[in-house]
Structure formats: C-alpha cells, structure tokens
Amino acid sequence: MSDLMIEVEGLTKNYGITRAVNKVSFGVRRGEVLGFLGPNGAGKSTTMKILTCFLAPTAGRALVGGHDVFTDSLEVRKRVGYLPEDTPIYRDMTVLEFLEFAAAMRGMDRDKVPGRIKEIGQRCGLGDVAGKLVGELSKGFRQRVGLAQALIHDPEVLILDEPTAGLDPKQIIETRDLIRSLAGDHTIILSTHILPEVAQTCERVVIINKGRVVAVDTPDNLTHQLKGAASLYVQVDGDASASDVLAGLPGIRNVSVSDRHANIVGYEIESEDNQDVRRDVARAVVDHGWGLLELRPMRMSLEEIFLQLTTEEQRTEEPASEAVVTNG
Numbered sequence: 001m002s003d004l005m006i007e008v009e010g011l012t013k014n015y016g017i018t019r020a021v022n023k024v025s026f027g028v029r030r031g032e033v034l035g036f037l038g039p040n041g042a043g044k045s046t047t048m049k050i051l052t053c054f055l056a057p058t059a060g061r062a063l064v065g066g067h068d069v070f071t072d073s074l075e076v077r078k079r080v081g082y083l084p085e086d087t088p089i090y091r092d093m094t095v096l097e098f099l100e101f102a103a104a105m106r107g108m109d110r111d112k113v114p115g116r117i118k119e120i121g122q123r124c125g126l127g128d129v130a131g132k133l134v135g136e137l138s139k140g141f142r143q144r145v146g147l148a149q150a151l152i153h154d155p156e157v158l159i160l161d162e163p164t165a166g167l168d169p170k171q172i173i174e175t176r177d178l179i180r181s182l183a184g185d186h187t188i189i190l191s192t193h194i195l196p197e198v199a200q201t202c203e204r205v206v207i208i209n210k211g212r213v214v215a216v217d218t219p220d221n222l223t224h225q226l227k228g229a230a231s232l233y234v235q236v237d238g239d240a241s242a243s244d245v246l247a248g249l250p251g252i253r254n255v256s257v258s259d260r261h262a263n264i265v266g267y268e269i270e271s272e273d274n275q276d277v278r279r280d281v282a283r284a285v286v287d288h289g290w291g292l293l294e295l296r297p298m299r300m301s302l303e304e305i306f307l308q309l310t311t312e313e314q315r316t317e318e319p320a321s322e323a324v325v326t327n328g
Helices: 044-051 073-079 095-105 110-123 139-151 169-182 195-201 219-227 242-247 278-287 302-315
Strands: 004-015 018-029 033-037 059-064 080-083 157-161 187-192 204-209 212-217 231-237 252-261 264-271 291-298
Touching: 004 044, 004 187, 018 044, 018 059, 018 187, 018 212, 033 044, 033 195, 044 059, 044 157, 044 187, 073 080, 080 139, 095 110, 095 139, 110 139, 139 157, 139 169, 169 187, 169 195, 187 195, 204 302, 212 219, 212 302, 219 302, 231 278, 242 252, 242 264, 242 278, 264 291, 278 291
Parallel strands: 033 187, 033 204, 080 157, 157 187
Antiparallel strands: 004 018, 004 059, 204 212, 231 264, 231 291, 252 264
C-alpha cells in the first residue's frame, strides 16, 4: 500500500483560454497536515474543488486513497470531508438538524448517527448551541458547524479551504488547535493565504502562484535551500575589532553589523554550506574577553520565503500564448 493518501500529477484546469491550474503535482502522506499556500487567485480553491470532485480536470490526474477523482468519483467522495471557503450550511435549521441532515446525505447508519453527532459536537465545541438555529450563530460557530459536517462521516481525508477566514483571533486559535488535533487520524489539506497559518498548523507546505507549484517542502528545508548558507545572529559586548576577528574564523563567509548600541554590537554571520560555526564563534568571543550576550540561528520567515519564490516564478513565467492542453 502506498504511503500517499493523495497523489496529484500534472493537474491542469482551463476556463476557456484562461489556465487556472497549470500542471500541478504533489503528494500528501497518510495522516499528514499539508499547507496549500498562495495569494488569492493562485489556483488553490480550483485544485481543491478538483480533489473533492466538484470540478473535472482538463488534464492530468488526481488520486485520493488510490481512487481517481474523474473515473471513480463516488469512492473519492466517501473518503473526503470538505469545508469550502463559503461554509455550506442551512441557516434555517438548528445545529442538530443540520448535522442529522449531513449524516443522512452521507448515507450513515441511522443507529450510529446520534452517537457520532454527540462525539463531533463535543470535539468542535458545539454542545451549547445544538438547539440553536444556524443563522443565529456567530461566524466562528458557523465555521465550527461547517467543520463538523465535514467530519460527520469520519473521512480519511479533510480538505479545508481558508478555514479561519473572517474569524477573530480567539476563534482562529481554537480552529487551529482543532485542526492540529485531527492530524494522524485524518489526512488534511489546509488552504490559506495567511502565512502564519502554515507555520503553526502544517508539517509541509505547497506554495502555488498563478496556477503553478513553485515549492513543495517543509518550512525548515525551504529556509535552508533559499538561504544557501547558515546564518547566525551574535550580540557582543566588546570593541570594534570583533568584526575582523569573527570574519577570520574558518568556515565563515561574511560578517555584517546588524545593530549597534554603544559597545554592544549585533552581527549577522553567514557561514559556508553545512558548516556549524557556533562553537568557534562562542570561543573566539570569550577568549578575547568580550561579553557574549546572544547567539542564535537566523531563519527566513515564511513571508520572506513566499516573496522570494513567487518573485522568481514571475521572472521565469511561461509566455501567455502557451497552447491549451485538453483531455483526449
């Protein structure tokens, strides 16, 4: 059995002459939480609609649990729980009625429905509002109801499109915690254009821009690849010669002043690839009698990674006259 629950190969979707998704390929392991990151209009929602069988691809293929979304869509739908960006709920039903309706649409055994609704209601924090009309709930609770309907049939795969959109900070934290708690039992794709969402929730990230995948990796690996070298921040209470001393150490490529306050100076030290210079730096500072106030690795933020990747992708963008690919 493949370790991949979701396999996407060369996925393409055209709307007339407009290509919304362009030869997208990636995989998601069983039990993994994958972040699907990109700006508005990047092709995230279109890709998710194909994975949930709402749209047919123009070209390429996508498998969910080994089943093709185009040729075996009923089997795919059984295995997927989907929360679109616009939460699909009936406002004139109570929460309980709506979840009963969702369970019926999923063909669940009637005898198991009450217990499952109670379980999911507790997990999503809906116990106190079960008898209320959905339309009377706050945005945060309506989002929880939408997540509950996606979970009601205990799917193997959860596909969540902007699950924290429009929520207040407290609701965002609660929703992130809930999503993290579902990892392992469910394979999750989380779509967002909010960069901290990925860092706090997901194990790996797919970055998509203008319909193309520009990176698939962990945030840590992306940081290493894009930096091209390890960087340290060192704060020293010493004299002006510290910069020259640090620059003369083996394995150090560059030393630059990051900040300065009187005799306290912060340096950004860039080392050669795969060189760990922390011990040498610390020893040099101490041996010269300077105060070592701070020593830590520097990492690119997801914002910096995203901007660098999408900027590079725009520079190498294919001509707009590219021929449209069709099935057949």
